[in-house]
Amino acid sequence: MSPTSPPSVPPVTQNTWIFQAHPSLYRINEALKIEPKELWNINQHAKKVRRGDRALIWISGDHAGIYAIGTVQHDPIMQPDSDIGQAYWIDKRRGQAVKPRVEVVYDRILLNRPLSKAMLRTDLALIGLSILRYQRGTVFPVTPQEWMAIETWLEDDDTSAI
Incomplete structure (x- = not known):
């Protein structure tokens, strides 16, 4: 009698996305200090963003960069x-609008040591990072190679895990 092999299961692919927040529209800095999770608008790529995907939270503006990972x-x-999320909208109508949204649970908060846009621009592996080329939008894909480069930046700061 020969042992049977377990059925083969295709590997789960985890995509990585940058979700951009605009402090002039949503009080994201306040929310990240208090909320362990939030709903995020999916204005682009709604058919591609899936449960289990990685979310990099990008805050736009003068100090743009990655401020959380979830x-x-x-x-x-x-x-x-x-x-809870509606309380952080500057214009409450934006929070009340019915849109495709996903819940993101934060795994790391980087408020004290964000990965700044200026830092990321110095990395040749990130030269094609979509948010560095096109700032308009709310959801940006990150390639596996770009995620590996971002991950090396994160290795320097392991104190921000929650």
Whole structure:
């Protein structure tokens, strides 16, 4: 009698996305200090963002960069922002709008040591990073090679895990 092999299961692919927040529209700095998770608008790539994907939270503006890392908890759902999330919108109507959204649970908060846009621009492996080329939008894909380069920047600071 020969042992049977376990059925082969295709590997789960984890995509990485940059979710951009605009402090002039949403009080993201405040939210990251308090909230362990948030709903995020998926204005682009709604058919590609999936449960289990990695989310890099980018805050735009004068000190632009990656300020948190999290995990997408479910596929996009058409819904308004949560009651908690709506409290952070400058214009409450934006939070009440029904849009594709995903919940992101934060795994690391980098408020004290963000990966700044200026730092990331010095890395030749990130020369094609979509958010560095096109700032308009809310969701930007990150290639596996770009994630590996970003991950090396994160290795210097392991004190920010939550």
